[in-house]
Amino acid sequence: MSDLVIDADVGVVGAGPGGMAAATRLAAAGLSVAVLDEAPRAGGQIYRQPPVGASASVGIPEPPSHDQGHALIHEFERARLLSVHGATVWDARPGRLWFEHEGRSRLLRCERIVLSPGAYDRCIPFPGWTLPGVVTAGALQVMVRGFGVVPGQRALVAGSGPLLLPTVTALLGAGVEVVAALEASSRWRALRAAPGVIGNAARRREAVWYMKQLWRHGARLQWGWTVFACEGDGRVQRAIIGKVDADGRPRRGTARTIEVDVVGAGFGLVPSIELGLRLGARSRYRPERGGYCLVVDEEQRTAEPTVFAAGEICGVGGAEVAAAEGAVCASAILGELDGRAAAPEVLRAARAERRAADTMLRAFAPLPGLNELARPDTLVCRCEDVTRKQAQQAAEVHGDSMRAIKMGCRAGMGPCQARICGPSLQAMATGQNARVMDRPVVQVPLKAVRADTIRNAPEAC
Numbered sequence: 001m002s003d004l005v006i007d008a009d010v011g012v013v014g015a016g017p018g019g020m021a022a023a024t025r026l027a028a029a030g031l032s033v034a035v036l037d038e039a040p041r042a043g044g045q046i047y048r049q050p051p052v053g054a055s056a057s058v059g060i061p062e063p064p065s066h067d068q069g070h071a072l073i074h075e076f077e078r079a080r081l082l083s084v085h086g087a088t089v090w091d092a093r094p095g096r097l098w099f100e101h102e103g104r105s106r107l108l109r110c111e112r113i114v115l116s117p118g119a120y121d122r123c124i125p126f127p128g129w130t131l132p133g134v135v136t137a138g139a140l141q142v143m144v145r146g147f148g149v150v151p152g153q154r155a156l157v158a159g160s161g162p163l164l165l166p167t168v169t170a171l172l173g174a175g176v177e178v179v180a181a182l183e184a185s186s187r188w189r190a191l192r193a194a195p196g197v198i199g200n201a202a203r204r205r206e207a208v209w210y211m212k213q214l215w216r217h218g219a220r221l222q223w224g225w226t227v228f229a230c231e232g233d234g235r236v237q238r239a240i241i242g243k244v245d246a247d248g249r250p251r252r253g254t255a256r257t258i259e260v261d262v263v264g265a266g267f268g269l270v271p272s273i274e275l276g277l278r279l280g281a282r283s284r285y286r287p288e289r290g291g292y293c294l295v296v297d298e299e300q301r302t303a304e305p306t307v308f309a310a311g312e313i314c315g316v317g318g319a320e321v322a323a324a325e326g327a328v329c330a331s332a333i334l335g336e337l338d339g340r341a342a343a344p345e346v347l348r349a350a351r352a353e354r355r356a357a358d359t360m361l362r363a364f365a366p367l368p369g370l371n372e373l374a375r376p377d378t379l380v381c382r383c384e385d386v387t388r389k390q391a392q393q394a395a396e397v398h399g400d401s402m403r404a405i406k407m408g409c410r411a412g413m414g415p416c417q418a419r420i421c422g423p424s425l426q427a428m429a430t431g432q433n434a435r436v437m438d439r440p441v442v443q444v445p446l447k448a449v450r451a452d453t454i455r456n457a458p459e460a461c
């Protein structure tokens with residue numbers, strides 16, 4: 001058989017903490033495991049390793065949780081498994097994963113699948129968000145930690161959720177002046193996160209480490225503030241920032257202008273569920289977990305019994321949750337093969353991590369008022385150049401479902417397939433609360449791949 005088709009007992013998508021934890025355990029038990037990841041090296045988003053030969057994040061201090069990451073990567077890289085990097089999975093059905101690798105169209109055939117493809121940044125459009133120099137908070141992190149790129153001299157970091165802290169500390173570590181670090185949630189709302197941090201030793205250590213870093217650099221988070229707009233001639237030069245109310249609505253009379261040359265705006269993360277939906281999994285809207293998440297049973301099994309899921313795809317929760325749920329996937333699969341249930345202590349550990357994460361993230365659930373930052377002429381879909389006004393007109397004429405808005409103005413139909421605009425598009429077009437948003441519609445290819453890859457896809461048999 002040609003090397004375009006690989007066979008394995010278990011196929012794992014994603015070599016982040018969730019995928020690595022599952023794959024390492026399954027391989028140690030003697031199963032043949034193939035891991036597909038589009039990144040050049042293992043680690044996922046949080047433990048991203050610089051490309052071979054680059055000395056990217058040298059000198060930038062790492063939080064204590066990264067010790068766990070190094071250990072996971074160490075075990076993963078020594079495990080007897082097949083790890084294919086630069087492999088983009090673009091279609092799937094139970095037992096089959098189609099992927100593009102080094103320009104070739106390949107297929108993985110397997111008995112079971114573990115999905116751990118993570119999440120992506122939640123963007124909330126505001127005037128000037130498409131100017132060069134304005135990127136997501138996650139992207140800033142990736143530039144600094146993953147590629148050693150110093151993105152500017154004077155940075156603004158704005159948005160909501162725990163990802164702001166690693167972004168700010170990465171920039172400070174790289175010698176960038178962080179002019180302002182703005183968290184849209186109020187200090188009082190954020191206090192709701194406290195039990196999830198105080199009750200979990202690892203998160204407590206992590207929080208103390210971040211506070212010390214901020215203190216060392218004389219930086220601080222401003223609670224209840226956000227970016228209203230960015231301006232500049234050809235690229236960002238100024239940001240208008242101001243206070244927001246408890247729902248995220250801009251407060252009049254609070255705006256002020258600061259000079260910056262780079263802006264990281266990240267309003268949390270959105271679970272990357274497309275692959276799961278394509279494989280027959282069900283999803284549910286959970287705002288504290290970032291939006292639509294896959295529904296899994298206690299053993300991380302989806303509605304399609306041969307497909308398991310771990311980490312952010314089941315709801316944003318962080319690396320500890322992902323690793324613990326990856327371990328559950330492995331234990332459940334090994335249990336199935338032996339005719340027993342997953343190990344109770346592994347289930348207990350994952351439940352405890354998830355509970356702590358849910359408690360913490362409830363304080364950072366998306367604030368609906370932030371959808372009012374965009375003006376009528378603000379682009380809401382940057383792939384198809386659709387403004388807020390055009391999206392609103394489409395909703396008035398064609399109906400306020402996500403599908404009707406897309407059909408009416410092409411928003412969400414470009415290369416990103418609504419990954420960027422989708423989470424806020426419907427709310428912006430209709431003025432409705434984001435909680436009533438429709439489930440994402442999944443189209444193949446799930447990721448942008450070459451037309452030849454689709455044309456030459458190996459047969460499923």
Ligand SMILES: Cc1cc2nc3c(=O)[nH]c(=O)nc-3n(C[C@H](O)[C@H](O)[C@H](O)COP(=O)(O)OP(=O)(O)OC[C@H]3O[C@@H](n4cnc5c(N)ncnc54)[C@H](O)[C@@H]3O)c2cc1C
Pocket residue numbers: 013014015016017018019036037038039043044045046047087088089090116117118119120121138139141142163166167269272275310311312313317318319322446447
């Ligand atoms: C840009 C970004 C930066 C982040 N930085 C931090 C941080 O500094 N600190 C922190 O605590 N949390 C961070 N997070 C959150 C972090 O993602 C999670 O806490 C943790 O990494 C989740 O683990 P996971 O295994 O679920 O997914 P991830 O670690 O995200 O791993 C998913 C992997 O799946 C791969 N993948 C996805 N889709 C496909 C596909 N179709 N085909 C092939 N491969 C695919 C990706 O390349 C990735 O390597 C970040 C998130 C993002 C989006």
